[in-house]
Amino acid sequence: MSRATAHVDLEAISHNIRALQKLACGSQFMLAVKSNAYGHGLHEVVRTGLEAGVSSFGVLESTAGIDLRAAGVEVPLFAWMHGQDTDFAAAAEARVDLGVQTFWQLEAIAASGAARTPRVHLKIDTGLHRGGADQPRWAEFVTEALRLQSLGKLEVVAAWSHLSDTSHSADLASAALFEAAVEEARSLGAEFELLHLGASAAVIDLPEAHFDLVRVGIAAYGISPFGDRSAADLGLRPAMQLRAPVLDARHGLASIAVGFGDGIQSDPDSGAYMVVDGHVAPVVEVGVDETVVALPSDADGISAGAPCLVFGDGSQGEATAEQWAVWGDTVGDEIVTGLTSRVPRSFSRR
CATH class of the missing domain: 3.20.20.10 (Alanine racemase)
Incomplete structure (x- = not known):
């Protein structure tokens, strides 16, 4: 992996569809797959939806x-x-x-x-x-x-x-x-x-x-439509994880191979962070092709190629797309849909 990649958990989408179908109270269920299924992959999501009874x-x-x-x-x-x-x-x-x-x-x-x-x-x-x-x-x-x-x-x-x-x-x-x-x-x-x-x-x-x-x-x-309740609050599972490798690390800073040219927010607020090789690293600056983060003092040995989680389901300490939306004063829809075509997608079922 030389640049950012997005991984889509299709089982999470299946889980969310099934949970939402129960709330639909017998109404027919149309799944919106606009904008390449909100950036998650049109054909893969449609196949998943069909299997889930959409x-x-x-x-x-x-x-x-x-x-x-x-x-x-x-x-x-x-x-x-x-x-x-x-x-x-x-x-x-x-x-x-x-x-x-x-x-x-x-x-x-x-x-x-x-x-x-x-x-x-x-x-x-x-x-x-x-x-x-x-x-x-x-x-x-x-x-x-x-x-x-x-x-x-x-x-x-x-x-x-x-x-x-x-x-x-x-x-x-x-x-x-x-x-x-x-x-x-x-x-x-x-x-x-x-x-x-x-x-x-x-x-x-x-x-x-x-x-x-x-x-x-x-x-x-797996993104909440509400401002006061998260996906987790609603029993929904975020389906997309954005990963990128470290390009360079020195003097307590690391450059990550993802930027606003890949679709992440160009000017998040001061709370933004990524998780670099298991360490929470605050965002210092977002550029077109790379993002600079500050490494914590206990993050010894991080070098080029080390993994970084930009956002995901939060299970590894990373922020969710919803949190990135808060940092960027926008909505979670924009975070996942805004990933550009140069970010390759991969897919799996757990």
């Missing part, structure tokens, strides 16, 4: 769904991030359901000439303001979708939205708005196979938002 996957971009179909994945797939160049016909042919958030997306899907009728999920904005039809135009949005359905251009199969996860009361209010929007759409003639609103936080804390399907993302990878 019933569908959220892939963000339709190209990832097409890729999974080509790899033999047969369960339902859902993509919801579309640009002007999205090939909606190819997505429909690959049986990738499409989250629709704007009028132009409806029209583009209808005009795509898809040989297979595209299946669409209509999104209502319930307050997060991260896409979806605004409430004053929801009826118009649904009416247009149903008109296009009557022409055989698409099939309306679901309604969905996102929660803000800012507070329990705010999410309850959003769930109520969602239910009201669904009833309005039904009064206009919509017949939904699925309703989905809740993600990781709602699966754990808001059964009122479970509906027919829950979309579980970061919690499945």
Whole structure:
């Protein structure tokens, strides 16, 4: 090992999925695998999810769904991030359901000439303001979708939205708005196979938002969606460990072969540390390709090639990705997803 490597414990992901499925209370379980499964490896995580009983996957971009179909994945797939160049016909042919958030997306899907009728999920904005039809135009949005359905251009199969996860009361209010929007759409003639609103936080804390399907993302990878409870508090196991070797050690300092060019935080606060050959070593400076740490006085004999744990599950005294998020004033999602492509991934099951 000459530079940083990330190791993914697939059994930890299986454990987390099983624990979260129990909380889903019978709702269908969609595993979000956007951004290369939050940096954990798309195909490896999908195989793990299938073995754990996941019933569908959220892939963000339709190209990832097409890729999974080509790899033999047969369960339902859902993509919801579309640009002007999205090939909606190819997505429909690959049986990738499409989250629709704007009028132009409806029209583009209808005009795509898809040989297979595209299946669409209509999104209502319930307050997060991260896409979806605004409430004053929801009826118009649904009416247009149903008109296009009557022409055989698409099939309306679901309604969905996102929660803000800012507070329990705010999410309850959003769930109520969602239910009201669904009833309005039904009064206009919509017949939904699925309703989905809740993600990781709602699966754990808001059964009122479970509906027919829950979309579980970061919690499945062993990172808490909450600021006041860790993965350990929730009974979840961090799945990723980031390792790097010592490049050089002298004068009480060691340079570690990992930097912000690999995706770690460039300016963590003064509490940041790594574990070098079993010794806690405070971070002094993070550079693009290496990080300097201060070796403790009892860390004799550390030299080039010695192992360093950047983050992991904490079992060897190392920090977790959640702790790095605290140091970097961000969220754990960013720590694992932000690892760059130059960091190779390895995989195992315990």
